[in-house]
Amino acid sequence: MLRSFKRFASTSGLVKTPLYEAHVELGGKMVPYAGFEMPVLYNSQSHIDSHNWVRSNVGLFDVSHMLQHNISGPDSQKFLEKITPIDLNLLPEFTSSLSVLLNKDGGVIDDCIITKHEKDKYYMVTNAGCREKDVNFINNELKNFNSVDHNTFEGTLLAIQGPKAQDLLQKFTNEDLSKIYFGQTKFINLSPISATVHLARSGYTGEDGFELSIPSSNDQEVREALNFFNTLVEEYPDIAKPIGLAARDSLRLEAGMCLYGHELEETITPVEASLSWLIPKSRRDGSNTQFNGSSKILDQIKNKSTTHRRIGLTSKGPAPRQGNKIFSEDGKTEIGYVTSGSFSPSLGGNVAQAFIDKKAKIGSDVKIEIRGKLRDAKITKLPFVQSKLYKP
Template structure:
């Protein structure tokens, strides 16, 4: 089972928050653990971690991600605000489309990674950020707004809504029969990766559906009112190709897909260039003459882009022979087993790759090329690895 940082296996903590689906998780045999201040299912009775992982890759898995922070940014100068706190160009984002980006502190470090969707022509944006960063994100966004009181925009947390993730090649077959066409006459076939639209359920409940997810498979993230969440989840789970899936498989799936986990691959000391997320830095924002239009950390980040002044970069790797998985904090060495050149940030066996060990980490510039052979040191023994292009398992997004 992959180790998720700060995932402490305790059975009960009265201070933990509960999602609207908490009692359903318990009734389904979920092993509940503290995660990001919530009681969340790590695994379900009758499923091993590997079975849960493979079921999602081949069928459809239901994840409760209601612990994520959903928020809304609105106002005439919303884009101007986003252009300051992210390196992504939101002027060109079409209505109904979203993109991965990063919130940047003044030094160019990543406060959090985020999905931001443009909801209307009136500069209204839907934002999803990480549960473990909710307090910091709130402080950061409110602080950035307070730093410029002339900005005509407002940021607010969305209350009373659950967030469910359906992932896997059969997710569309489970969700489709529960929906009516959208107000624009669209069905799921016309909703592509990165797009988000409102659809009515057959009982009339309006839900917002984004196509995408954290596993590399086709899927959806659905925002639904709390009072409708349990009934909706039960309708989804009534389909035999759908099973509830917990945090353990969510972590190994995202690792295969080359996704970052905040607190492991990302933190406020890491820039998007070092994190190998150059693509979130829009080309239209890499040569900004007017200093007032520059994003946080502009000078440092563009220097890293143009002059390669970064010293380390995020990489993926695979083991070349059997051995224990290299977890967060394991050291990476040159083949001489003497020269340390990096650190592992995540690692586990890969169910999709015959259980070979895989991982992500940071290595010194110059040793980060695909095919480079290095060593990881686990329990005072060295194991050979090869750096590999991410994603480590091919993705299957439903693209236009």
């Protein structure tokens, strides 16, 4: 069952997150995004200022527009292993993993984070822009499973990212955050929030950080979430600042992370997107190899039959954008296309992700067609900025 923020619906027909009030008070420039009113930037900082702040301090990202799922029941593992290539036997309780929802042809319907709470109890987060498609897909797949309970819910989802994230969040909990590593999750008490908060150590920006799922099903819970967010901003202005969608995109791009609708689409398999590592060895051979599109995906892995791979580009001048064509160094042969690109505040030049002929070598010079002109670029390995995820 899909529950929405009806109390936060705006006159424009867009949906407001529980933190909307704070964004407006802080001077957030609100824009339509996936059916929500979201801050793209704040008056106090430029895009570059916001980006660099996260790399050196703490950025607060409202990601409440993402859709949260609870999946439980005796057949929940079989169900998830049918629609994704994950092996949940390899996932310890209270840990999470990136995965992808797959159509029957092995194309990516959406990327997702799956968390295992118990053997038959899972928590999943999917993208805002795919919510209707994802729910329809899941409901259709559930017709083949009798013992699975699936519901979606919405609350405050707050990402706290940056090298000082642990020091900041530790001020609000007695839980020893130094013992929770990247990919691990836990239910914790977080002052001054009365409800239990689901914490996941994550890093979509490439920096260390956390994602907090804060219950917001009634006015009191919403007010507590708002107070917590405002406290972070008001009491620790030298450490924490709210960050909008603009910097979130450039940060993930530097970190070599995929974005649905750019690097991932229904016509692209995980192998073609250079995400073969999402298919563990146990799903490639043995008795547990059946998942949506498995025959095509496993054939691509075994026979190395893909023609292109996802890789990075660096350049100067105008920034590459999605759809720009890529040519060989002499400009005569088209060898790929840009999936997303931007100026890189961390590197001082442009970075882009692209699908390029897999025979092209890292370090090779290429041309990108931008605004009707061929411009110099170089094939570069990903990520552009080394991740600083908190691992043992």
